[in-house]
Amino acid sequence: MTIQPLIDHFESYLPFDENEKELFQSRVTHRSLKRRHFILQEGFPCKHYTFVVEGCFRMFAVDTKGNEHNIKFAIENDWIADIGSFHSDKPSKLFIEAIEPAVILQIEQQDLYFLYTHIPKLNQILRVIVEDKYVELQNRVLQNISSTALERYLTFQEQYPTLSRRLPNTQIASYLGITPEFLSKLRKDIASS
Amino acid sequence: MTIQPLIDHFESYLPFDENEKELFQSRVTHRSLKRRHFILQEGFPCKHYTFVVEGCFRMFAVDTKGNEHNIKFAIENDWIADIGSFHSDKPSKLFIEAIEPAVILQIEQQDLYFLYTHIPKLNQILRVIVEDKYVELQNRVLQNISSTALERYLTFQEQYPTLSRRLPNTQIASYLGITPEFLSKLRKDIASS
DNA sequence: CGTATTTCTTAAGATAGTTCATTGGTCGCA
């Protein structure tokens, strides 16, 4: 019901006055979702920036053979959206699915643009947030081009211990770019060493 | 001598008045570099956001075995920096090297922050730029986890035909996360098909 | 509680990619 988690998130960067908070209140939508619910499907434009209050999401693509590839997970206090589709209004090639029952706060495109206009410092906050995400993603690219599957798995466990415990291994395998069977083998190798 | 290419770049997003352009003039540094010159080395903080006017750069990491892994290339009208190190002032783990003789425009940390303060809409421009870069990087991650080396190579050629012609294959292999030998084999396979 | 569904494990054979050593071509430069 309340958008307080989002306010808190923004205020961890910069403070807002009551006026500004009311603007948020009027432009942010609160939703609860069941497991397996999709908030984005291939072929449709991504209409929202979604802030996760509770639960866990995955963003994935489906290749020509029908295999799913997890591009990103998002848990509490993280954002998830197909940014490219969101800004261009073009059909997305991605899916976003709730892996657990979830509570989210969503901002639609025109509302986000309204907020950027009336609360300019929001640009600064989002710039900083996206820069941080960019660095994270760049580290993942480096891992992908420089490490073996085993190293990638160990790094994932270290870097995202929460996710590592919450997610089925099959989802983790898809994120790492390997088959579940091979991940199972790696886990066996680790256990017996 | 002139910082016009950077002004042009920014003005492709939003217009600036003369006052603002003079602020840029006072905070942006112009440099020419020879091939093989490094503008960032592991162990040192990344002091600049670098805008490439002419030439080509690669950003890479060196792993424990001494192998280099190309994380990113940058050519004309692109930015290059270790963003994480730049904002945190922590020693970088990366190198940035001119692959060709280059002309660049650089902004130091305190100057960039000064510009953000005095030209707030710069936050908006950079937010948009970084969002675009984020989308690009995300597509690369998807490629890495979902495609074979051959597919990645073909996509690279399609997506960056200029780079593909300008770079030695060994640099491309490093970017794709494969050995030069294997890339050579792939090229042979392509040629004979 | 019981059943359907999802997830995990195992293993054998196939394919993708690496490693190492070698060779030949090209280019800048003394």
Added chain:
DNA sequence: TGCGACCAATGAACTATCTTAAGAAATACG
């Protein structure tokens, strides 16, 4: 002209990872 550095190509042996198929274990949900 020739030397040295760099780059591309090749083949053989090796290692990493995938595919397929099956059964076992865990979990969702009526």
